[in-house]
Amino acid sequence: MTADANWDWTARDLQCGYGRKRPVGPRVSATWNRHGLHALIGSNGSGKSTLLRTLAGWQAPLHGQVELGGRSLAQAGAGERAGWFAWVPSTPPRTSGLTVGQTLALIPGTEADQRRMLATVGEAGWWSHRLSQLSDGQAQRVMLGRALLQNTPWLVLDEPTAFLDARSRTAFHGLLAACCQAPRHLRVMLATHDLHALETHPELQSIHCVRRQVLQELDTTAGVTRWEAAQEEDDLQ
Amino acid sequence: MSQLSWGLALLVLALGLTHLFTGALHLDAGEVCRALWEGPGPGLEASVVWKVRIPRILTACGAGAGLALAGALMQTWFSNPLAGPSVLGVSSGASLGVACMVLAGWGGGAAAWGGWPSALIAAALGAGAVLGLLLLVSRRIQGPVTLLVFGLMLGYVVSAVMSVLQAQADPNALQRFVLWGMGTFAAAPLPVALVLGAAALGLVAWVRYRHRALDAWTLGPTVAESMGVETGRLGWELLAITGLVTGVVTAACGPVAFLGLATPHVARMFWKDGSHRAMNGPVAGLGMVLALLADGLVRWPGGMEEALPLNAVLAMGGAPFVVWLTWKKTWEA
Numbered sequence: 071m072t073a074d075a076n077w078d079w080t081a082r083d084l085q086c087g088y089g090r091k092r093p094v095g096p097r098v099s100a101t102w103n104r105h106g107l108h109a110l111i112g113s114n115g116s117g118k119s120t121l122l123r124t125l126a127g128w129q130a131p132l133h134g135q136v137e138l139g140g141r142s143l144a145q146a147g148a149g150e151r152a153g154w155f156a157w158v159p160s161t162p163p164r165t166s167g168l169t170v171g172q173t174l175a176l177i178p179g180t181e182a183d184q185r186r187m188l189a190t191v192g193e194a195g196w197w198s199h200r201l202s203q204l205s206d207g208q209a210q211r212v213m214l215g216r217a218l219l220q221n222t223p224w225l226v227l228d229e230p231t232a233f234l235d236a237r238s239r240t241a242f243h244g245l246l247a248a249c250c251q252a253p254r255h256l257r258v259m260l261a262t263h264d265l266h267a268l269e270t271h272p273e274l275q276s277i278h279c280v281r282r283q284v285l286q287e288l289d290t291t292a293g294v295t296r297w298e299a300a301q302e303e304d305d306l307q
Numbered sequence: 308m309s310q311l312s313w314g315l316a317l318l319v320l321a322l323g324l325t326h327l328f329t330g331a332l333h334l335d336a337g338e339v340c341r342a343l344w345e346g347p348g349p350g351l352e353a354s355v356v357w358k359v360r361i362p363r364i365l366t367a368c369g370a371g372a373g374l375a376l377a378g379a380l381m382q383t384w385f386s387n388p389l390a391g392p393s394v395l396g397v398s399s400g401a402s403l404g405v406a407c408m409v410l411a412g413w414g415g416g417a418a419a420w421g422g423w424p425s426a427l428i429a430a431a432l433g434a435g436a437v438l439g440l441l442l443l444v445s446r447r448i449q450g451p452v453t454l455l456v457f458g459l460m461l462g463y464v465v466s467a468v469m470s471v472l473q474a475q476a477d478p479n480a481l482q483r484f485v486l487w488g489m490g491t492f493a494a495a496p497l498p499v500a501l502v503l504g505a506a507a508l509g510l511v512a513w514v515r516y517r518h519r520a521l522d523a524w525t526l527g528p529t530v531a532e533s534m535g536v537e538t539g540r541l542g543w544e545l546l547a548i549t550g551l552v553t554g555v556v557t558a559a560c561g562p563v564a565f566l567g568l569a570t571p572h573v574a575r576m577f578w579k580d581g582s583h584r585a586m587n588g589p590v591a592g593l594g595m596v597l598a599l600l601a602d603g604l605v606r607w608p609g610g611m612e613e614a615l616p617l618n619a620v621l622a623m624g625g626a627p628f629v630v631w632l633t634w635k636k637t638w639e640a
Binding site: 123126128148149151152155156157159163165166167168169172173176177200213216217220226 | 386387388519522523525526527529530532533534535536537575580581582586
């Protein structure tokens with residue numbers, strides 16, 4: 071993945087939702103492009119997760135469309151999209167019978183690469199452990215490693231640190247920051263409630279927030295503070 | 308293959324041979340071998356071997372392997388260790404298909420109970436309909452308990468319809484239907500037993516072919532989708548093939564309980580590798596072993612052909628096992 075290739079991710083008049091007419095969240099028109107961290111914030115139930123899944127093509131939109139590098143997602147197959155977006159869920163899988171090694175080996179590649187990835191995101195010794203034997207923090211790092219092995223321009227994460235303790239959270243964000251830097255130059259789309267992690271994040275490129283059924287872009291330097299104030303204002307009303 | 312898997316294969320073979328050489332009618336080993344060698348024929352020995360024992364062994368093996376794999380796949384798909392054909396109402400759906408045939412006299416009338424093809428199709432359609440409903444519902448609801456409750460309630464509705472059919476049916480059809488409901492591996496003739504074996508083999512082959520996608524699914528629907536698995540298609544394939552197998556088994560053997568639910572758990576106790584490729588053989592093999600063992604217990608008292616109902620034997624063993632398993636899981640978690 072070269073850093074200068076066109077991986078612009080664009081939503082045009084996009085409306086997410088379920089079934090035929092159950093819209094969820096705001097109408098979205100936006101473009102994300104540079105490598106680094108792009109954050110999506112908003113209160114519970116504001117439709118962040120649905121927006122992420124629709125943006126990555128894992129759920130069909132009710133209206134509008136999504137493009138990646140000028141290609142419409144609706145015309146791409148599941149296999150092609152798997153080369154564009156890799157996903158890290160908010161909870162690690164708890165019922166899987168797979169070992170860490172088998173999880174990483176689901177992505178085509180050499181075992182040496184997979185073991186090297188495990189050593190980067192976690193510890194090499196986890197290889198033959200079952201996913202269910204790991205702590206949530208450890209399993210989330212394996213899930214991050216699995217997503218990174220997909221070698222996509224975009225990494226999509228839905229509140230990946232929601233169930234982690236403070237130390238695991240810091241470690242996870244450290245890994246994410248490293249992925250945004252050379253040589254990977256990854257583009258990361260992160261839905262999160264963890265505003266303090268954003269404020270100190272070295273690779274932060276953009277913040278979008280969903281508030282009162284509108285998606286708006288915030289200033290990356292003072293935006294978070296202002297957004298918190300706006301939320302308190304909402305709470306008072 | 309590991310030592311454990313070789314042991315399992317030997318066990319299947321040993322149990323199969325035991326059933327071939329022993330039975331209600333005493334034949335010595337030489338007579339059985341001669342009947343095997345000479346093929347199906349008019350003699351008593353040939354009839355016993357080719358019309359009674361071989362279909363029965365094949366039926367038990369096909370039903371055991373098929374139900375065990377169907378149970379394992381449902382447990383994977385619904386991320387629910389308590390899923391299985393008899394738990395989620397899938398066997399009930401198949402029973403309803405058969406009941407409509409036998410009791411209500413659809414598709415050829417009650418006299419056509421000998422019409423195996425229509426019975427197999429009716430049962431597969433019934434099982435498929437229930438699985439389709441479960442698949443649709445599972446997209447809308449969250450949480451494993453809700454799905455179990457839904458399956459349970461579906462089972463009640465199906466039983467209600469069946470009891471209405473039973474109240475209206477003529478006594479002969481009713482008696483056949485009640486006996487069929489107790490479960491048996493002894494009813495299917497050789498062609499049906501072969502269909503059953505083929506269906507189970509088809510299931511083994513499908514898991515073998517789709518093991519990567521199934522493994523990816525255990526990481527979560529969106530993770531699987533993001534890896535390029537077309538989860539919608541995977542779901543419909545799984546639905547079609549497990550519905551078909553459950554339907555065929557139910558038509559041939561009655562609504563067989565517990566094999567589908569319990570066998571995958573027994574396999575997981577001995578085989579530690581939880582990937583679908585590794586578990587395929589052990590689950591199918593253990594299904595055969597448990598089915599053949601149960602069929603041995605069925606005729607154990609007095610050595611008669613059918614001393615005990617199959618479902619009674621399976622429930623006596625299966626129910627305490629599942630209670631113990633749930634108990635253990637609760638206290639380990």
